[in-house]
Amino acid sequence: MTTRYRVEYALKERPVRKYIYFQVMAFADTELIEWIKGLLAVPFVLLSQPTNIHEDDKPTVAQMAQSAHDRYSQIMKDVEDLIIDHIAHQKRGGLWSTDTKSKLKLLVPSVGNFFTHLPLKDAFEFQDRRRFISNRRFVAPSFNDIRLILNTAQAMSLVRTSRLELVTFDGDVTLYDDGQSLTPDNPCIPRILHLLKKGVRIGIVTAAGYTEESKYYGRLYGLLDALAENDIPAHQLVVMGGEANFLFAYTPHAEHRLERIAPEVWQLPEMSTWTEENIKNLLDVAESALKQCVSALNMPVSVLRKSRAVGIYPPAGVKLAREQLEETVLVVQRILEMSPAAKKIPFCAFNGGNDVFVDIGDKSWGVMACQRYFGGIEGGRSLHVGDQFLSAGANDFKARLACTTAWIASPAETVALLDEVQDLSAARGRSHSLSGGA
Numbered sequence: 001m002t003t004r005y006r007v008e009y010a011l012k013e014r015p016v017r018k019y020i021y022f023q024v025m026a027f028a029d030t031e032l033i034e035w036i037k038g039l040l041a042v043p044f045v046l047l048s049q050p051t052n053i054h055e056d057d058k059p060t061v062a063q064m065a066q067s068a069h070d071r072y073s074q075i076m077k078d079v080e081d082l083i084i085d086h087i088a089h090q091k092r093g094g095l096w097s098t099d100t101k102s103k104l105k106l107l108v109p110s111v112g113n114f115f116t117h118l119p120l121k122d123a124f125e126f127q128d129r130r131r132f133i134s135n136r137r138f139v140a141p142s143f144n145d146i147r148l149i150l151n152t153a154q155a156m157s158l159v160r161t162s163r164l165e166l167v168t169f170d171g172d173v174t175l176y177d178d179g180q181s182l183t184p185d186n187p188c189i190p191r192i193l194h195l196l197k198k199g200v201r202i203g204i205v206t207a208a209g210y211t212e213e214s215k216y217y218g219r220l221y222g223l224l225d226a227l228a229e230n231d232i233p234a235h236q237l238v239v240m241g242g243e244a245n246f247l248f249a250y251t252p253h254a255e256h257r258l259e260r261i262a263p264e265v266w267q268l269p270e271m272s273t274w275t276e277e278n279i280k281n282l283l284d285v286a287e288s289a290l291k292q293c294v295s296a297l298n299m300p301v302s303v304l305r306k307s308r309a310v311g312i313y314p315p316a317g318v319k320l321a322r323e324q325l326e327e328t329v330l331v332v333q334r335i336l337e338m339s340p341a342a343k344k345i346p347f348c349a350f351n352g353g354n355d356v357f358v359d360i361g362d363k364s365w366g367v368m369a370c371q372r373y374f375g376g377i378e379g380g381r382s383l384h385v386g387d388q389f390l391s392a393g394a395n396d397f398k399a400r401l402a403c404t405t406a407w408i409a410s411p412a413e414t415v416a417l418l419d420e421v422q423d424l425s426a427a428r429g430r431s432h433s434l435s436g437g438a
Contacts, residue, residue, distance in 0.1 A: 029389050029400075029407060031110045033146045036079060040141040043071035048137045061135070069134035072141065076149070077121040082107070087114050115380035115404045116157040123153035126420075144409070151406040151417055154383065158404065159424040163381045166374060167195060168203035168240075168367050168403075170386035170396055171219065174414055175204070178353050184222040188411060191418035192223060193230055198425070201377070202237040203370035205363050205384070207352065207395055209242030209309045216241065216248060217256035224250060224257040243348055243395065244271075244361030244369055245308040266373040268365065274345055279360055282341040283310045286349070286358035289335040293328040293356075301355075311357030325351045332358060350388070350395040363395055367402040379403040385414055 047068045049060055086102040090113050104111055127149050128134055133141055158164040172178045175188050182189070192202055210216055216239050217224060227237060227250055237250040239258065247266045248258040263271075287303065287310045294301055294312060299320060301312040312328070314320055333349040336342045336358070348362035367384055371377040382403035386396030389407040399405055408414050 029147070029150075032108050033143055033150070035108050036075075036146050037141060037143060039075050039079070040072055040146075043068055043075070044140040047071065048140075061137070064137070065135045069128060072128070072134060073121055073124055076124040080118060080120040083114055083118055083120075086111070087117065090114070112400060115378075116154070116161070116163070118150065118153040119156050119160075120149065120153050123149045123156055126152050126156075147407050147409075148413075151408070152420060154404050154406055155417060155421050156424060158381075158383060159421060159428060162428075164200055164383060164421070166201045166203065166371060166377045166382040166403075168205045168370055168382065168384045168399075169414070170363075170384075170388070171204060171206040171208065172353070173387040173410065174385055174408060175223075176411055181218065182220045182222045184225065186222055186411075187415045188418065189223050189226050191415060191422065193226060193232070194422055195418070196227070196232050196236055197230075201370075201374045203240060203367070204238070205240040205243070205366040205370065205399075207243055207348075207350065207357065207359060209245060209306050209359065211241075211246055211307070213248060213254070213256040213258040213260065216258055228252040228257060238370055238373060240366040240370055242306075242308045242361075243359040243363055244365035245359070247369065247373065249373075261373070266369045268368055268372060271361075271365070271369075274360065278341065278344045279308065282336070282339075282345050282347055282360065283308075283358070285336055285339045285341050286310050286332060286347070289332040290328065290356065290358070292335075293331050297324050297327065299324055299328075308360040309357050311352075311355055313355040320354055322351075325354070325356055328356045332356070348395050348398065359395075362398040364398040364401040367399050371402070385417065 047064055049064045082102070082104040086104040089102040089105075124133075127145065131145060131148070133145055169175050171182075172180075176182050176186060196202060204220065208216070208219065220239065223237075232250070232252075234251045235249045238261075239248045239250075240246070241248070247261040247263075249261050250257060251259045283305065287305060290303060290310065290312050293299070294303070299312065299314070300318055301314050301320070304311050304313060329349050329351050336347055336349065346361055346365065347358055349356070349358045363384070363386075367382065371379070371382060379402055384396065384399040384403050384405045385408060386399065386405070387408055387410070388396040389400075389405065390397065396405070396407075406417055408417060
């Protein structure tokens with residue numbers, strides 16, 4: 001789950017493992033957001049007028065807000081131009097080149113590659129109308145302000161260019177509250193139905209590593225039943241379990257409205273190295289590392305070994321300290337990265353909120369497998385929505401390697417983002433109709 005504590009933790013630099021043709025560091029959201037936040041702090045300090053509430057200063061407040069808005073807007077446009085220049089360097093060096101000599105790379109060395117342009121000025125003005133960022137006199141533009149501006153900019157870029165073909169979602173904290181299910185009254189459901197009716201494919205990419213359709217139905221029954229009631233064709237929605245290990249496709253007449261898809265249909269060629277022997281070797285190392293942490297931190301947990309994952313979890317009613325969870329993630333990750341087993345197969349070590357698991361593969365592979373299943377959808381035509389984009393123990397972080405992303409902090413923010421996509425699509429449709437364009 002996204003917390004200020006975890007944001008601060010994420011600012012610690014850590015290596016990102018490289019695999020096959022993805023020779024590129026993940027988009028370091030926290031560093032870029034903090035950099036933009038610093039840029040906006042200057043006009044806030046220079047232009048804000050924190051006057052007393054009893055003073056008759058309404059004209060001054062209005063003038064201050066307009067001045068701040070103009071300066072913030074110009075800064076966002078400047079950053080937008082830097083991203084355009086960065087993308088131009090990407091194209092000259094190849095999409096996955098790590099040697100991008102752009103000005104943005106010099107200013108934010110950890111920044112990765114972009115799949116699309118980001119209209120940050122327009123996105124700022126959109127969020128400013130909602131959050132009244134320019135009107136604030138005591139609270140500077142925040143991390144969350146900028147995170148939401150980036151989300152809006154990404155939605156604008158995809159919708160305006162008619163490039164949105166696939167949306168993938170995390171489960172917990174993204175579509176529903178942590179540990180809950182997607183019930184029929186969930187407000188995300190009508191928004192997802194709207195996307196499906198517009199021809200956008202949907203994927204739910206979750207760490208839950210069930211092998212039975214019934215267990216996924218238990219978590220997603222509200223959505224799956226709604227698809228059947230609205231006559232959504234089969235195989236327009238998929239569920240990728242265990243990060244990138246088990247694929248199920250929506251089938252309305254199946255017992256649990258899901259059918260398991262054979263691996264050869266969706267697996268990427270690079271997954272051929274994910275042999276049972278290599279999987280066992282990696283999970284053996286991970287299990288040993290987890291047990292070391294359990295002993296060192298005296299955690300009251302059980303160890304659970306699955307076919308494609310291993311993890312620790314406490315008994316019902318026991319809450320582990322977040323420091324214990326983060327320490328375990330970082331220790332296990334380090335041990336795995338130094339092991340020969342991890343050189344043969346990718347993995348994801350993550351903090352699940354009250355447990356720690358190590359999965360075979362990660363969400364970049366899961367999203368790419370969904371893209372392949374749907375006919376080879378490009379990363380610049382896909383959007384992954386999730387809550388865990390911090391670099392320490394966050395399993396949505398790696399999705400940056402596969403497609404564009406939106407970092408949300410609650411199911412309510414997912415609803416707001418999907419509403420933005422719907423409104424932007426409607427506005428584009430009206431504009432297209434008025435212009436008579438093809």
